[in-house]
Amino acid sequence: xxxxxxxxxxxxxxxxxxxxxxxxxxxxxxxxxxxxxxxxxxxxxxxxxxxxxxxxxxxxxxxxxxxxxxxxxxxxxxxxxxxxxxxxxxxxxxxxxxxxxxxxxxxxxxxxxxxxxxxxxxxxxxxxxxxxxxxxxxxxxxxxxxxxxxxxxxxxxxxxxxxxxxxxxxxxxxxxxxxxxxxxxxxxxxxxxxxxxxxxxxxxxxxxxx
Numbered sequence: 001x002x003x004x005x006x007x008x009x010x011x012x013x014x015x016x017x018x019x020x021x022x023x024x025x026x027x028x029x030x031x032x033x034x035x036x037x038x039x040x041x042x043x044x045x046x047x048x049x050x051x052x053x054x055x056x057x058x059x060x061x062x063x064x065x066x067x068x069x070x071x072x073x074x075x076x077x078x079x080x081x082x083x084x085x086x087x088x089x090x091x092x093x094x095x096x097x098x099x100x101x102x103x104x105x106x107x108x109x110x111x112x113x114x115x116x117x118x119x120x121x122x123x124x125x126x127x128x129x130x131x132x133x134x135x136x137x138x139x140x141x142x143x144x145x146x147x148x149x150x151x152x153x154x155x156x157x158x159x160x161x162x163x164x165x166x167x168x169x170x171x172x173x174x175x176x177x178x179x180x181x182x183x184x185x186x187x188x189x190x191x192x193x194x195x196x197x198x199x200x201x202x203x204x205x206x207x208x209x210x
Contacts, residue, residue: 008082021176045074155195
């Protein structure tokens with residue numbers, strides 16, 4: 001979440017993959033490993049905010065911090081207290097997905113849920129303005145998981161989701177040959193889309209905020 005949003009909770013094993021549409025057919029049982037498709041990977045399970053691919057350097061802002069109060073794997077996870085916390089990196093071509101295949105995935109754990117939209121991962125052209133968001137993952141009060149882009153043409157993919165506070169969930173968005181899929185805990189749900197899924201570039205040389 002960036003400084004204008006209100007996600008309160010923990011995140012673990014965040015991976016963006018460029019050039020591959022991964023099928024998340026089961027709940028991951030171990031930390032995600034980097035491979036040749038990984039644009040970046042952050043596990044937060046060893047007390048560090050470190051990109052396992054070695055491409056990016058991240059800065060923590062406000063109270064975003066590794067916490068051992070909750071962990072999906074290892075000894076910790078990244079905690080956001082909902083009052084301006086985020087981490088970010090400078091612009092980088094590593095996640096310029098263009099119109100090709102890609103996968104965005106992470107583990108998320110809500111401490112509280114409030115508001116119509118609760119974004120918990122996003123790429124943006126600014127770390128301080130939600131209006132500049134290029135894409136984001138969010139839970140909405142209409143009980144949906146949303147993958148949304150504000151890029152050319154605009155595009156939204158949604159699937160039903162009613163998360164429980166205090167439970168870890170693995171979520172993923174995957175695009176293959178222009179078709180979007182959303183996965184929750186290894187299951188691809190019924191996806192409703194609007195806009196043009198094959199005609200937008202959701203992440204292109206922007207800042208990354210989580």
